[in-house]
Amino acid sequence: MEVEERRLSRKEYIAGLDIGTTKTCCILAEVDADTRAVEIVGVGLTPSDGLKKGVVVELDTTSEAIRVATDKAQQMAGNFAIKSVVVGVTGEHISSLNSRGVVAITGPDREIKPADVDRVIEASKVIVLPPEQEIIQAIPRDFIVDGEEGVKDPIGMSATRLEVETHIVTGSSVFLDNIVKCVHRAGLSVDATVLNSVAAGEAVLLDEEKQLGVALVDIGGGTTDIAVFTGGEVYYTSVIPVGGNHVTNDIAIGLRTSREEAERVKKDYGAADGSLVEPGQTFEVTQLGAAEPVELPRDVLVRITEPRMQEILSMARAELAKSDRLEMLPAGVVLTGGACQMPGTVEIAEKTFGLSVRLGVPRNVGALSNTVASPIYSTAVGLIKYAAREQLGLQEREKTVTLKQAIASFFKRLFG
Ligand SMILES: Nc1ncnc2c1ncn2[C@@H]1O[C@H](COP(=O)(O)OP(=O)(O)OP(=O)(O)O)[C@@H](O)[C@H]1O
Ligand SMILES: [Mg+2]
Structure with missing residues (x-):
């Protein structure tokens, strides 16, 4: 009898951790050991505010957010026990x-x-x-x-x-130590640290773009991360301490409202380009101390959001200019990060950079591709893609055992 020889392709796992200014995200992925193809099997996201401008300012809240995000990711993957993570880092100290x-x-x-x-x-x-x-x-x-x-x-x-x-x-040893400390406090070890913009580039850029010359601009909550790629590889990186949180703060001050309310109206009615506002458009906002919301022309809001978005993009352009490659980016600029979702951002970015601009979201990462098809996931998805390519942080599957399962197996052993 002929015995069919079939080699099962071996699966390994990688966990990526993006500790952002507004959210912490953990992504667990299965990696085919032969082809190195990546398939996301778990995504955990939790709001977090233990960082300011990419730097840890509160150890406890940050490690708690890491714990929650990794727990969620491992539960989605069916009680996988994440032991270690590939962590993204950013901040002005870099x-x-x-x-x-x-x-x-x-x-x-x-x-x-x-x-x-x-x-x-x-x-x-x-x-x-x-x-x-x-x-x-x-x-x-x-x-x-x-x-x-x-x-x-x-x-x-x-x-x-x-x-x-x-x-x-x-980067600063002190700031890096604090990131590692938070991960350890969450009961995990660090496989490697990767610059956020390098990771995000891995998730959203095409190989052809990197070959031709392209700039990645990730506008997050507290930082804007920049990376220029030429000849297929990263050539220049920079971090500027501005992001979507500044837009929210401007709205809170300008409209005399809470940060929560400012964040809501920003996402629902903000625009980076005033020409998108149609005459007569209005929105409602509850101001500090008021019982009832007031109705205001949308124009009032956009006169706050447009200049701030314009300023962030101009600062990004000034950073790009420092790379001496601004004139050599045939593939233009790819925007990612939560803040670039504001309507009109791509249009004003094209004018600011004088280059073609597109929005970048992670793609082609298996059955959960739709879950992570948002610019807020670029860094986390990129971390696992980068780690898979560089063979960092590979771990075997090991299931967590819940207390109930442990008791059941104890009695089974005792009584057969
Ligand atoms: N629809 C939207 N319109 C405008 N801004 C948005 C929208 N959705 C999210 N944002 C903004 O995106 C920002 C969060 O983006 P992201 O999740 O990329 O940041 P982060 O990774 O937590 O922060 P950082 O990378 O700076 O550490 C917030 O400022 C949020 O207000
Ligand atoms: Mg980010």
Whole structure:
């Protein structure tokens, strides 16, 4: 009898954690060990406010939000026990630069081995760091083999000299320690830290866009994260401490209302482009201390939201200009993050950047694609995609055992 040999494809799991200024999100994904295809199996989201401008200001509320978000994700996946997470980081304390490393290839066959690639990346990390700063990531952009540029995977090639160009991301040790501390307090360990904008780029950008030259602008609640990609890899990154929360604050002050009410009217009636307002349009808002809402022309609100959105985009443009690549972005700008959902944002962004602009949302991540098809999920989805590609944080499935199950199995063992 012929025995059919069937190799079951092995499944591994990755958990990504995005600790945002307005929400904390954990995504659990199944990764096919052979193809590295990613399928989301659990999504946990909870509002959180333990961060200001991307930096932890309250340890307890942040770790509680992490616990709630991971619990939700593992429940959705059928009581999966998440042990560790790949965490996104951001904040004004983050800086980046492009560096170079060089090593000689020795040994009898002069063949480039994985250890040589690790060595050359390490060599590129030898840079002068300001006090209290540490390296978060060293992302290889390009390998140069015996002077030949443009090598993506040098392993196995024969050479005497290997060089690498890396994009190095650094951040404040203190702020990074606090993120790690919150994750530990939630009972999890950290597999790796990844810059938010690099993660978001992984979720929403097409390979062709990264190859041509594209800028990602993620406008969140407290930060706007920027990443420029050229030649397929990240070339420039920057974080500015402004976002949708500033729009909400302006409304709360301008209309004398609570932050909650300001947030509601912003989402329902705000616009980044005044020309979208039709004559006679109105909205209702309850002002501080008032028992009844008042009806106001929508124009009054948009005169607050339009200039602030315009200002955020102008600041993003100024950051992009610092990359010296603003004129070299044929694939234009891709906007993501919750705040870019305000109507008119794409239109005024096109005028501000002088480039084509589109909205980016995560796609093609399995049966739960619809659940995460919103710009607020870009970072979390990108974290698992990045980790799957880089083989970070892979873990085996291990089910959590509920107390009820534990008692049942105890009696079963006792009485058969
Ligand atoms: N429909 C909408 N119109 C305008 N703004 C919106 C809309 N929906 C969400 N937002 C805004 O998006 C912001 C939250 O976006 P997001 O979830 O990307 O931020 P975050 O990841 O929590 O914060 P950050 O990345 O800055 O740490 C909030 O300011 C919220 O008001
Ligand atoms: Mg965010």
